Amino acid sequence: MVLLLCWDPLPAAEAVSGNQDLITDILxxxxxxxxxxxxxxxxxxxxxxxxxxxxxxxxxxxxxxxILCQTTGLIDHISCGRRNSEPPFTSLSFINDSAGTKILQSCNGLLLCCSSFKLGKSCSYYICNPSTRQYLMLPPPNAEGYDGITTSFGVHLAFDPSKSSHYQVICVRSCSTSSAASNSYQIETSSAASNSYQIETYSSETRNWRLSGSPFSAPFDMVFDNGVLWNGTIHWISPTGASLCFNIDQEHLGAMPSLPSNEKWSKRRLRYFRESGGHLHLIEIYGSSTTQFQVFEMEKDYSRWIPKYQVDLSAIVDAFPEMVRSYIDTHESRFYVFSLLFVQEDEEDSLLLLHIPGKFISYNLRDRTFKEICDFGPNCTKANTSLQIGCVHVYQFIDTLAGV
Structure with missing residues (x-):
């Protein structure tokens, strides 16, 4: 007699489907x-x-x-040494704008974008979630209290899903000089020239803009379109070394400590200023003929910049001599062509992503080893990676279900 044992998978499937915690953990x-x-x-x-x-x-x-953004229509996803996954998105074509769009910032899975330049068309700003292909065109700021034509000098996205499902957009615009003069906060600067500004904040909860804080003055060369969000505060740095911080919740203006350096500002070049893994990083390079520099990190209490990593790219130059270029009729014989794209720091790795002619390099900040990154995915070809230095933009991105 043969005994047949039949296993019915239905009870097991029913057990899984009835376990809400298990399903949630899987999804x-x-x-x-x-x-x-x-x-x-x-x-x-x-x-x-x-x-x-x-x-x-x-x-x-x-x-x-x-996210590696080479052109407005060519976006790829890279891993800097970790196993690559499927790109969450490869273009912004789902945004209905005849001029096309480009990324300005990325914040916890949401993107702040603006329309590309098109003669006769005003610039529009969008908040989008490329993973869900949802987007919202922002209304223009109110421009209250100013009779003339206002100019937006910088727009920034702030979104922290651990605190709220709502996001904010901060806009720095021009305002009347008389309004700014009445404000008690002034940025100290050696330059006599300064401009007057007002901050407005858009909330996704109210769907409206409102004035944030009082008008203020700042140096004429403050770069408001390159702000960095860290600890709920947006940070700006000017080429001459002045800084400005705006705490979004407290609506308070302040400044950061100066970077420790004996070099004159005429020889200093701010090459990198971003946040990664809860750390605010800054890199200056003193001269184009050097391969050594430091990665500085801001203390949590804003007390000082500390030198976190020492970088030496001489081994990369030896491996890729195409980085070496020569001056014509100058006292310096050569310089090195490279672009600092991203410092990625977390519990697992501390990496510096570089762009050199025709290649992308991952440099380990801890052991100073490096390797060429080749696995960019189907959109990345040899022609794409031969882009002009400085024309590649990199953004940190998290896949999210957040709405806009």
């Missing part, structure tokens, strides 16, 4: 593209994935990747 580890498809599985899954609490948990578990 939290899936990319947004998969989650959007799985909303159609059942009403239970639709309700679970649509829950704001699920979105916050998903964002907290997601690992940050790097």
């Amino acid at each position: 939290l580890r899936l990319p947004v593209k998969s989650l959007l498809r799985f909303k159609c599985v059942s009403k239970q899954w639709l309700s679970l994935i649509s829950d704001p609490q699920f979105s916050r948990l998903h964002c907290s578990l997601a690992s940050a990747g790097i």
